[in-house]
Amino acid sequence: MELAQLVEDCKKQQQQAQKALFNRFSGALLSVCNRYLNDKVAAEAALLAGFLKIFQNLDGFNFEGEQKCYAWMKRIVVNECLMELRKQQKFLFNTIEPSEADVSEDGFKLSAFDTGIIIKAISALPEGFRTVFNLYVIEGFSHKEIAGILSISESTSKSQLNRAKAALREQLQQYNFDR
Numbered sequence: 001m002e003l004a005q006l007v008e009d010c011k012k013q014q015q016q017a018q019k020a021l022f023n024r025f026s027g028a029l030l031s032v033c034n035r036y037l038n039d040k041v042a043a044e045a046a047l048l049a050g051f052l053k054i055f056q057n058l059d060g061f062n063f064e065g066e067q068k069c070y071a072w073m074k075r076i077v078v079n080e081c082l083m084e085l086r087k088q089q090k091f092l093f094n095t096i097e098p099s100e101a102d103v104s105e106d107g108f109k110l111s112a113f114d115t116g117i118i119i120k121a122i123s124a125l126p127e128g129f130r131t132v133f134n135l136y137v138i139e140g141f142s143h144k145e146i147a148g149i150l151s152i153s154e155s156t157s158k159s160q161l162n163r164a165k166a167a168l169r170e171q172l173q174q175y176n177f178d179r
Contacts, residue, residue, distance in 0.1 A: 001020060003063065011059055035130075046084050047080075082131070082149060129167060132150070136157070
C-alpha cells in the first residue's frame with residue numbers, strides 16, 4: 001500500500017493501517033532505540049510509546065514521502081529514548097575542559113572494522129558518552145542542540161563526544177590486537 005494512503009487510513013484510526021505502518025517502520029526504529037537504550041525491554045517500550053505519539057499526532061504532520069515520514073518518526077522515538085534515560089537518571093556526565101579531552105587524529109580508520117563490531121563498541125559506551133555520540137554523529141545534532149536536549153553545557157557535550165571517540169578508538173584497537 002502506498003504510504004500516503006496508509007497514513008490517511010491511520011488518521012481514520014483503522015487498525016489494519018496502523019499495524020501496517022508499525023510493521024513498515026518498527027524494525028528500523030527499534031534499531032534506533034537499541035542505540036540509545038542497552039535494555040531490550042526499555043528499547044521496545046520506547047518504540048511503543050513513540051508509536052503511540054506518532055498515531056496521536058498524524059493529523060499535524062504533512063507527509064511528503066517515505067524519508068520525511070521516517071525522519072519525523074525517528075525524532076519522536078529518539079525523544080522517547082531520551083525521556084527514558086532521564087527517568088532512569090542515566091546521564092552521568094563528567095565535566096572536563098574540552099582541551100583535556102581532545103583526541104589526536106593518528107590515522108585510525110573506522111572503515112577497517114566490520115559494522116557489527118562498531119555497533120557493539122558503541123553500545124558498550126557509558127550512557128552519557130553513547131547518548132552524545134548518537135545525537136552528534138548519527139542523528140546530526142549540533143553541540144548547541146545536544147546541550148539544550150540534555151540540559152548540559154556545550155563544552156560538556158563536546159568533551160563527552162571526544163571521550164566517546166577515545167573510548168571507541170581504545171575498544172576497537174583492543175579488538176584489533178585480540179584478533
